[in-house]
Amino acid sequence: MDTNNASAALRELARQVADKARECRKIAVLTGAGVSAESGIPTFREAQTGLWERYDPVMLASVDGFRADPANVWKWYDERRQTMSKSRPNPGHEALATWEKLVKGQGGAFTVITQNIDNLHRQAGSESIIEMHGNIWYVRPVDAPFNEAFLLDECPLVEIPPRDERGRMLRPHVVWFGEMLDPDNLEAAFSLAVQAELFLSIGTSTAVYPAAALPFEAKRRGAVVVEINPHETELTRFADFSLAAPSGVALPLILDQLRADGA
Numbered sequence: 001m002d003t004n005n006a007s008a009a010l011r012e013l014a015r016q017v018a019d020k021a022r023e024c025r026k027i028a029v030l031t032g033a034g035v036s037a038e039s040g041i042p043t044f045r046e047a048q049t050g051l052w053e054r055y056d057p058v059m060l061a062s063v064d065g066f067r068a069d070p071a072n073v074w075k076w077y078d079e080r081r082q083t084m085s086k087s088r089p090n091p092g093h094e095a096l097a098t099w100e101k102l103v104k105g106q107g108g109a110f111t112v113i114t115q116n117i118d119n120l121h122r123q124a125g126s127e128s129i130i131e132m133h134g135n136i137w138y139v140r141p142v143d144a145p146f147n148e149a150f151l152l153d154e155c156p157l158v159e160i161p162p163r164d165e166r167g168r169m170l171r172p173h174v175v176w177f178g179e180m181l182d183p184d185n186l187e188a189a190f191s192l193a194v195q196a197e198l199f200l201s202i203g204t205s206t207a208v209y210p211a212a213a214l215p216f217e218a219k220r221r222g223a224v225v226v227e228i229n230p231h232e233t234e235l236t237r238f239a240d241f242s243l244a245a246p247s248g249v250a251l252p253l254i255l256d257q258l259r260a261d262g263a
């Protein structure tokens with residue numbers, strides 16, 4: 001489906017969301033793996049194909065799995081980095097970046113809170129971004145705090161597992177199963193949800209906590225909640241607007257309406 005083939009019902013919903021958005025100065029957006037699906041980045045489960053099928057996801061994405069076999073975990077991350085290096089932002093990412101500029105140009109606030117680690121929001125031009133689950137292009141020494149993360153964009157990696165100049169083994173700067181999120185990011189994300197007048201939940205199953213709590217918290221505090229997801233989720237029946245379409249179709253439709261209205 002592209003924007004030309006969007007149904008009349010979807011266009012009407014996009015118009016209603018744009019109408020609501022025009023009244024709001026504080027907008028927060030939660031994104032998940034679905035927003036990058038149209039960029040060809042597989043969801044977590046889909047990334048476990050071929051050689052990786054026989055691995056327990058917890059062993060590829062947990063501290064215990066990393067301690068047991070760091071080279072194997074790094075090989076999997078190196079492959080994912082190679083896939084992601086070929087991916088480009090899609091019209092959904094681009095629409096969010098343009099929307100942010102429109103809102104900020106009018107003195108409003110617009111932040112993307114993403115569970116994605118693929119860096120595509122930044123590549124598309126979004127500026128206010130909270131990466132709740134880290135960034136696959138960053139690394140930090142094993143056992144080092146979050147603020148010691150640094151960019152390592154060599155792709156593919158020459159040395160697996162990679163080490164820093166002091167010989168310390170590095171790990172991907174991503175949040176693994178059972179790990180705590182960066183408390184500063186978490187606090188900032190909840191603060192945005194509480195203050196948001198409009199909250200969009202896009203391409204996420206709203207099943208992975210604590211990120212999944214954000215749209216519910218926003219709703220409880222009075223925000224208008226919009227969901228964009230081709231499939232029903234736990235959030236769908238609580239959302240004020242539910243656009244059952246790919247984000248690469250629905251977001252440009254909303255943006256077209258905002259621009260048409262001179263927002």
Ligand SMILES: NC(=O)c1ccc[n+]([C@@H]2O[C@H](COP(=O)([O-])OP(=O)(O)OC[C@H]3O[C@@H](n4cnc5c(N)ncnc54)[C@H](O)[C@@H]3O)[C@@H](O)[C@H]2O)c1
Pocket residue numbers: 031032033034035036037038041042043044045115116117118119133202203204205206207208228229230231233245246247248
């Ligand atoms: N791109 C990435 O950085 C990336 C990739 C895989 C997983 N992850 C992370 O791993 C965790 C688990 O992820 P998961 O894969 O189960 O994702 P998820 O739980 O965030 O669910 C993905 C959702 O996207 C929806 N979706 C699929 N295609 C869509 C589209 N074109 N437009 C809008 N929505 C669409 C699906 O219906 C599903 O509800 C999350 O933290 C996720 O963000 C990140």
